[in-house]
Amino acid sequence: MRKALVVLLATLFVVTAAWAQSYTPNADPLLGPHNVNNMGCMSCHAPHNAVLQGEGGFLWARAVPLKSYTTYGGGALDTSQTYLQYNAVTGGNSLSDADDPATHTVLCLSCHDTTFSGMTLTNPVNGVVASDGTTLNYNHPVHVAYPTTAEFWKVTVSNGSASFVDSSGTTFQYGHPARLFVATGGTTPYVECGSCHNPHQYNDIVVTQNGAKVAVKTAHFVRGQYDTLANQQNFCVSCHADKSGQWNGTGAQ
Amino acid sequence: MKNKTLLLVLALVVLATASAWAQANPTDVPVGAGVPYGIPAGGPVTNNGKVSPAFDPNAVPCKSGTTGCVSPMPGSSGALMDVLGGHGSRGGCMFCHTPHSTGKIDATATKAFSPTGTVAGGPYGTETFTWSANSVGNQVSGQIYLWNRAITTVTYKTWDGSTFSSATATGPDRPEVHTLLCMTCHDNSMSSYAMTANANGQHGGWGVPETGTKFDGTTPITNGSQFTEQDPGTTALNISNGVMTFGQGDLSRSHPVHAKYRGSSLWKVTINADHSVSYVDADTNQIGDSGFYGHPARLYSDGTDVYVECTSCHNPHRQTSPAYKSASGTYVVGAFGTTENYIRGPFSTTDGTISAGFCRSCHYSKSPEYVKNNGVSK
Numbered sequence: 135m136r137k138a139l140v141v142l143l144a145t146l147f148v149v150t151a152a153w154a155q156s157y158t159p160n161a162d163p164l165l166g167p168h169n170v171n172n173m174g175c176m177s178c179h180a181p182h183n184a185v186l187q188g189e190g191g192f193l194w195a196r197a198v199p200l201k202s203y204t205t206y207g208g209g210a211l212d213t214s215q216t217y218l219q220y221n222a223v224t225g226g227n228s229l230s231d232a233d234d235p236a237t238h239t240v241l242c243l244s245c246h247d248t249t250f251s252g253m254t255l256t257n258p259v260n261g262v263v264a265s266d267g268t269t270l271n272y273n274h275p276v277h278v279a280y281p282t283t284a285e286f287w288k289v290t291v292s293n294g295s296a297s298f299v300d301s302s303g304t305t306f307q308y309g310h311p312a313r314l315f316v317a318t319g320g321t322t323p324y325v326e327c328g329s330c331h332n333p334h335q336y337n338d339i340v341v342t343q344n345g346a347k348v349a350v351k352t353a354h355f356v357r358g359q360y361d362t363l364a365n366q367q368n369f370c371v372s373c374h375a376d377k378s379g380q381w382n383g384t385g386a387q
Numbered sequence: 388m389k390n391k392t393l394l395l396v397l398a399l400v401v402l403a404t405a406s407a408w409a410q411a412n413p414t415d416v417p418v419g420a421g422v423p424y425g426i427p428a429g430g431p432v433t434n435n436g437k438v439s440p441a442f443d444p445n446a447v448p449c450k451s452g453t454t455g456c457v458s459p460m461p462g463s464s465g466a467l468m469d470v471l472g473g474h475g476s477r478g479g480c481m482f483c484h485t486p487h488s489t490g491k492i493d494a495t496a497t498k499a500f501s502p503t504g505t506v507a508g509g510p511y512g513t514e515t516f517t518w519s520a521n522s523v524g525n526q527v528s529g530q531i532y533l534w535n536r537a538i539t540t541v542t543y544k545t546w547d548g549s550t551f552s553s554a555t556a557t558g559p560d561r562p563e564v565h566t567l568l569c570m571t572c573h574d575n576s577m578s579s580y581a582m583t584a585n586a587n588g589q590h591g592g593w594g595v596p597e598t599g600t601k602f603d604g605t606t607p608i609t610n611g612s613q614f615t616e617q618d619p620g621t622t623a624l625n626i627s628n629g630v631m632t633f634g635q636g637d638l639s640r641s642h643p644v645h646a647k648y649r650g651s652s653l654w655k656v657t658i659n660a661d662h663s664v665s666y667v668d669a670d671t672n673q674i675g676d677s678g679f680y681g682h683p684a685r686l687y688s689d690g691t692d693v694y695v696e697c698t699s700c701h702n703p704h705r706q707t708s709p710a711y712k713s714a715s716g717t718y719v720v721g722a723f724g725t726t727e728n729y730i731r732g733p734f735s736t737t738d739g740t741i742s743a744g745f746c747r748s749c750h751y752s753k754s755p756e757y758v759k760n761n762g763v764s765k
Contacts, residue, residue: 162740163755174739175746175753181700184640189547193642338758349758 166336166355170245178241178333190237196244196251203243203268206275213240235315238328239276263327274330280314280323285376289323291316296323302345306380308368309342311358330369331355474703474729483568483703484533531559534568541570546643560662562687565696566644569703642700648686648693652752658688682748683711683732700745701729709733 162169170177180195200214213236242263245251249267263273270276280289280296287310288299294317298310312330314323332339332355339352341359351361358369371378474483542552543566556567638644648656648664655667664686685702687694702709709726711733724733724741732748735741747754 162743164753164758165739165743169739169743172737172739174741174743176736176742177739180640182641186640188639191640193546193640334753335758338755340758 163338164335168333168336168355178244190234192237192241194241194244196241198240199243199247199250201250201268203264203270205270205277206273208271209275209278211236211239211270211277213243235317235324235326236277238315238326242327242331242333274325276326276329278325280325280373286373287375289314291321291323294318294320301342303343304345306372306375306378307344308359308365308372309344310372311339311341311369312373313357330357332357470705470708474706531556531564532568534571543570543638543645545638545646546641547646548639549646551645560689562689562694562696563645565687565698569697569701642695644696644699646695648695648749653749654682654751656686656693658690658693662688662690664688664693681711681732683709683745684749685731695749700731702731703729705729 162174165174165177168177176195178195179193181193184191184193184195185197186192186194198213202210202212202214205211243250245253246255246262247264247267248255248262249264255262264270280286282288287306289296290299296314296316300306300310303309312325313332314329315326316323335352335357336355337351337353338349339357339359340347340349341357342348343350343359350359350365352358353360356369358372359365360369375381471480542550544550551563551566553563553567553570555561556564558564656664657667658664666682668682684695684699686699687696705720705726706729707725707727708720709724709730709732710720724735726732726734727736728734730745732745733741734745743753747756751757
């Protein structure tokens, strides 16, 4: 009886260990923890029969939350206004609005809204952004228009993409690694999750500094250099001009 | 007594003969009780004498060298699979190629697949499957790789919203041929093969995303919508059963096919005089750089543009053992690992770095080499 118990416990241990192991991200150099369950690119993208159709759907492999979130400052992000429910009976209905910059926030919430995904993300501080399923108030604003005030580095919009006026880094030597999103044909650049984070590059990233591309270290999928306290600061002020040493007090440029 | 013995012998002979007769004339697919996989409710669908069982997503898939598996094709249960895998399970090469042409493009027909008929359960109502291999029309199918299956006129919508039509598949030098020939089986629109006719609608055949359990092992979520969780943690994504279209003629939820290969985020390529396409970054460099992936994908060109087609990622002749271009430029088999789902390079659904390596062999901006090369596009 005792022997049987030992065998049972051992089996249970092995099974538990195997379960835990199977959800440990492997050491892919770029995907890091986004190599979910060792599925590589398929952690998020389905080569066939994706949930979202079309170019704006990024061959998304995961369910998309359709609900309203409150954002920092009391705003709202209602994803159901952007992502129509798919009608499985008639087929082929529009699933996603490829133009909507909110895509670059909503797709993240497929996993990082843990009440929706049911996932236990390994880092509760950085990995969970909507722990109650509705509140994004405690996060950097997402799906907000990039300010046009003097406190921010200026951007121009052309052909549906936004670029910083100071692109060569002559004014701000650390460049402007953040990415802003514009609807096709739109004129307003938006800040989304993907503005600060590149989900494909965990620790290693390429940025433009002083006009030249260089490979640097980062953390938490941050788009810019983010390995020392000084560099972390530089990433923030790459948008927040008035917090940088280069701000002239009357306007970013 | 003597008569009784004679009668017994006679009975035995009759029984043996009947048994031998039955053995020599097997049905394509056993019908009735004991049918293991893939037969829809009501029995197999018969199309002019050809049997098209539904595909069962729960069946054990066939791979090279495995036994006891079930191929999506009829009559192959339990067979020892050739390197062709499921593609060779019935008639070997002849499942797709015929030594004497019968297949034709039927430019006048709309679909070999008609959304009315005899198989119940699909969201389009009942379905019927007609076989049009002998239809008349633009008779070029047999002239393209001796193709053994009908190509009917279908216009496909792709991932980026563009369309292409089978009507332009006028010869093997057309890039889209390398997608359209696949569609003669892998599509609701053109196929008479009924790969997707599983009544429960799973695996995308009827447009319902695959269901699965979540990471914590609980039941799928729906969030009040018809979305269901596609969680690679416990359930394979919709990559294994070969069903490509999402609704008839709709490829908008699949990796782009007949899409132009271009852009700074991809490895650079050149078009050769014979319209073959080569990567500028030689395989030797990449094998050395990354250790395992190189550039196994195959791109197609009409002389002007470079295209991605189904067979850019998939080699229909090799299910698990990729033939890989070595540093010397010759093709070797298995030198860089195994693959799955006919993918051209090493691939593993249980090793994310390996599977990502295949994706990165085209998607340069997502590769470690991008960082290593300082972001300078090659």
